[in-house]
Every structure is written in structure tokens, then in C-alpha cells.
Amino acid sequence: MSLVEQAIARLRNQQAGAQKQLLGGSVPKSIPLPALNESEDSTKVANRLLIDANALRASGYLPEASKDRQFADQYRRIKRPLIEKALSGDNAGGEPRIIMVASAVPGDGKTFTSINLAFSMALERDISILLIDSDVSKHHITDIFGLRQRKGLLDALTDESLDPEALVVPTSSRGFSILPAGTRVEGTAELMSSNRMRQIVATLCARNPRRILLLDSPPLLITNEGRALTKIAGQVVLVVRAGVTPRHAVQAAIGMFDEKQAGGLILNEVKVGFTEGYYGYGAYGAYGDGP
Numbered sequence: 001m002s003l004v005e006q007a008i009a010r011l012r013n014q015q016a017g018a019q020k021q022l023l024g025g026s027v028p029k030s031i032p033l034p035a036l037n038e039s040e041d042s043t044k045v046a047n048r049l050l051i052d053a054n055a056l057r058a059s060g061y062l063p064e065a066s067k068d069r070q071f072a073d074q075y076r077r078i079k080r081p082l083i084e085k086a087l088s089g090d091n092a093g094g095e096p097r098i099i100m101v102a103s104a105v106p107g108d109g110k111t112f113t114s115i116n117l118a119f120s121m122a123l124e125r126d127i128s129i130l131l132i133d134s135d136v137s138k139h140h141i142t143d144i145f146g147l148r149q150r151k152g153l154l155d156a157l158t159d160e161s162l163d164p165e166a167l168v169v170p171t172s173s174r175g176f177s178i179l180p181a182g183t184r185v186e187g188t189a190e191l192m193s194s195n196r197m198r199q200i201v202a203t204l205c206a207r208n209p210r211r212i213l214l215l216d217s218p219p220l221l222i223t224n225e226g227r228a229l230t231k232i233a234g235q236v237v238l239v240v241r242a243g244v245t246p247r248h249a250v251q252a253a254i255g256m257f258d259e260k261q262a263g264g265l266i267l268n269e270v271k272v273g274f275t276e277g278y279y280g281y282g283a284y285g286a287y288g289d290g291p
Contacts, residue, residue, distance in 0.1 A: 049145065049171045049178070061115050061144060075120035082235060082263055083121065086212050093234055093260025097205055100134075100233035100263075102217040102226060104253035108241040109268045111140040114216040117237075122176035127210045130168060133181040134215040134229055136188050141216050142180040145169075152182030156200055157191040164200045165207050179204075189224035193231065201232055220253045230256055235263035242267050 056062035086097045101117065103110040118131040133141035136154055141147075147169060156164040169178045191197065204213055215233065218226040230236060236257045240250055254262075 047170075049147070049169050051145075051171050051173045051176075056115075056144070059144065061112055062119075071116075072120065075116060078237075078264065078266065079117060079121050079124075082237070083124065083127065083212070085235060085263070087127070087210075091234065093258055094232065095201070095205060096234035097211065098201055098213045098215065098233050099235045099237060100215045100217050100229050101237050101239065102229075102253070103219050103239045104221050104245055104249040105219050106222065108219075108239045108245055110219070110239045111135070111144070111216055113237070113239050113266060114141065114214060115144070118176060118214050119173070121212060121214070122173060124175070127212055128175040128177070128208060130177050130179060130204060130211055130213050132179040132213055132215045134192070134225070135218045136181045136184075136192070136225060137218065137223070139181045139184075141178065142182075145178055145180075147178065147180040150180045150182075152180030153200070154182035154185050154188070154191065156182070157194065157196050158183075158185055160196060164203055168204075189228060192225045193228035197228075198232055220256050221249055227256060230261070233257070233261060236261045237263045237266060239266045239268060 053062055057065070082099055086099065088096060090096060101110055101114040114131065118129050121127065122129045131141060132153060133139060134153065135141070139148065142150075142152065150169060151162070151167050153164075153167075156162045156167055164179070167179060167182070169180065171177055185191070201213060205211065215229060217229050220226040220230070238250070238253055254265075
């Protein structure tokens with residue numbers, strides 16, 4: 001069996017009949033950003049983080065806009081079952097509104113996926129998306145959006161007097177906000193597995209019943225932080241790089257979360273055409289030092 005076949009078979013067994021999303025096919029290029037809510041007060045809009053689509057494209061996180069429709073369609077296929085489960089109220093595997101985007105190893109395109117999935121989900125009219133930089137040793141999301149100087153998740157974890165909602169950064173894109181990683185500290189694995197971490201995500205969920213938390217996670221097989229996050233996520237989406245990620249690594253990563261948490265497997269850089277109803281995109285992000 002190939003890596004892809006092994007991963008699909010394992011994930012299918014774990015999901016026990018739940019809908020899955022495996023991606024394979026041509027490389028997508030861009031994704032539409034959520035529009036501003038024009039009815040909002042102009043002062044509030046002015047205080048929000050401006051999303052610079054051109055800068056994101058230049059960095060490889062939102063490439064050229066020549067294939068918006070194809071790219072957007074692929075992410076619609078990914079997000080639909082995730083949103084449906086998130087709003088289903090089924091918390092058998094944990095809070096389904098907490099979605100963790102993970103990978104087995106570095107370099108699989110996890111952060112690229114987190115960003116584009118967040119933008120696609122924020123296009124929905126009835127939900128809002130909070131993208132949380134949970135990869136606290138790398139701060140990818142924080143750096144990409146220029147939030148290095150802002151307090152964030154780690155500050156809320158170390159200072160219980162801080163209201164995590166006050167650290168959320170609203171953006172110029174309707175329905176899309178960011179919680180930065182925050183100030184670097186030691187002992188992040190213990191912080192991520194603490195009761196305080198559970199309190200923070202519970203608070204962020206409780207503030208808005210239509211909010212979905214999207215956690216950009218560290219790679220599962222090389223960090224304790226990633227493993228800790230699987231304990232609080234209601235859905236786990238695993239990003240795999242075709243032909244690169246070792247089969248045993250995919251299997252080991254899938255084994256780290258419960259079958260009820262399985263949210264799908266996204267396969268990057270597949271060189272084949274559309275087959276068997278599955279769809280795909282190419283990875284741009286890299287773990288450690290940029291796209």
C-alpha cells in the first residue's frame with residue numbers, strides 16, 4: 001500500500017463513517033478574503049489589523065489571484081464538514097468548535113493550510129473565525145501578520161488576571177480575528193496541557209456561540225505542545241505532504257488523537273488528477289523559516 005492508501009485506510013477506520021476530506025490534484029493559487037462589514041462604525045474598522053493580501057501573496061501564503069475560483073472551491077469542500085460538525089452540538093470527542101490543524105512533521109504546509117482555511121471559513125455569513133497561533137515556539141501566524149509585539153496566548157497562560165478575549169486582534173476582514181502567540185516563555189508544553197489552557201479556550205468559545213477556534217498547531221511527532229493540544233481539540237485536521245511525509249509518521253500522528261476527533265486528512269503536492277471524488281492543493285508554507 002502507498003502512503004496515501006495507508007493514511008486513507010487508517011483515517012477511515014478511525015472516523016467510523018464520518019465524512020473525510022482528502023486532497024489531491026493541481027496546485028491552487030489564491031483564495032478570496034472575507035469582505036469588510038460596511039455597516040460597522042468606521043472608528044472600529046480603523047483600529048483593526050489591516051489584512052494585506054498582496055503581502056500575503058508575496059510571501060507565498062496567498063499566491064497570485066489567477067485561480068481564485070478553483071482554489072476557493074477546494075477549500076469549500078474541506079471546510080463544509082468541519083463547520084457542520086462544529087455547529088452540530090455533538091461534543092462526544094470534545095468541543096467541535098475547536099479545530100486543530102496539525103501535521104506529523106515540519107514542512108507539510110500546516111500554517112499555509114491554517115491561514116487559507118481560516119479565510120475560507122470566515123466567508124460564511126453565520127460564523128466567525130478566531131485563528132490562534134498555538135505553534136508557540138515558532139510564532140508563524142504571529143510573524144506573518146506582524147503581531148510579534150502584541151500580547152497573546154502565552155501571556156494569558158502565564159497571567160491568569162488577563163482576559164483572553166482582550167488579547168484577540170480583530171482584522172479588517174469580516175468574521176476573522178487572530179490570537180497571537182504572545183511573549184516567549186519557558187515550559188510551554190506544561191502551559192499548553194494546563195487547566196488554564198482549557199479555561200482559555202472555553203472562555204473564547206463561550207463569548208460567542210457562533211465562533212470557531214482554529215488552532216495552528218506544532219508538528220505532532222516532534223513537540224509536546226502539539227500532543228497537548230489534541231486533548232482540547234474537538235476536531236483534528238492532519239496535513240500531509242505527498243511523497244515526502246513518511247508513511248509511519250502519518251500513522252503515528254493519526255494514532256495520537258481519538259477517532260471521534262478525526263476531522264480529515266489534507267494531502268499536499270499530489271501530482272495526479274482528480275480521482276474518486278477527492279480534491280487537492282499544493283503546499284507553500286514551511287516550518288521554521290518561512291514559506
